[in-house]
Amino acid sequence: MQSSDGHPVRGAAIPTSLVGLVAVVIGLLIAGPKGGLAAALAAVVVIAFFSVSALAVAWAAKFSSQTMMLAALASYAVKILAVMVLVTAMDGVSLWNTKVFGWSVVAMALTWIAAEFRVALQSGRPYIDEPETAADRSP
Numbered sequence: 001m002q003s004s005d006g007h008p009v010r011g012a013a014i015p016t017s018l019v020g021l022v023a024v025v026i027g028l029l030i031a032g033p034k035g036g037l038a039a040a041l042a043a044v045v046v047i048a049f050f051s052v053s054a055l056a057v058a059w060a061a062k063f064s065s066q067t068m069m070l071a072a073l074a075s076y077a078v079k080i081l082a083v084m085v086l087v088t089a090m091d092g093v094s095l096w097n098t099k100v101f102g103w104s105v106v107a108m109a110l111t112w113i114a115a116e117f118r119v120a121l122q123s124g125r126p127y128i129d130e131p132e133t134a135a136d137r138s139p
Contacts, residue, residue: 009054011119012112013047019111020047023104031097038096042104045086049079050112 020043027035053075060071090098 008058008116008119008123009051012054012115013051015115016047016050016108016112017043019108020104023100023107027097027100027104031100034095034097035100038098038101039104041096042101043108045083046105046108046112049082050109050116053079054116 020039023039023042024036027037027039029035031038053072056075057068057072061068090101
């Protein structure tokens, strides 16, 4: 992994963490300690899921565009399945407020996506590979 691969993760994780802190405070105000715990757990889940996914895609990008796409699709499928398992396991849990958890996940996921988009726009990296010329090909 290159040193520049961590920049998009940091650029998205920092704003998401700040939204997570706000969600914890709002959760505490709305639902008490159960709401604060729910928002904190949501922050851990979102930051962990999206960070692992972004790092896996960055790692796969070293090999080829096809490998990068496969890693992105696989990490998306794993995230969806993991969230389904998590939501199913949380059914009926009274340790934390599930509504605060759900809304916190939505807010932080949208924040992560927007921050990642902002970092991508600012980086100036092309989204497509330039076609090879005959002079660039090695025998």
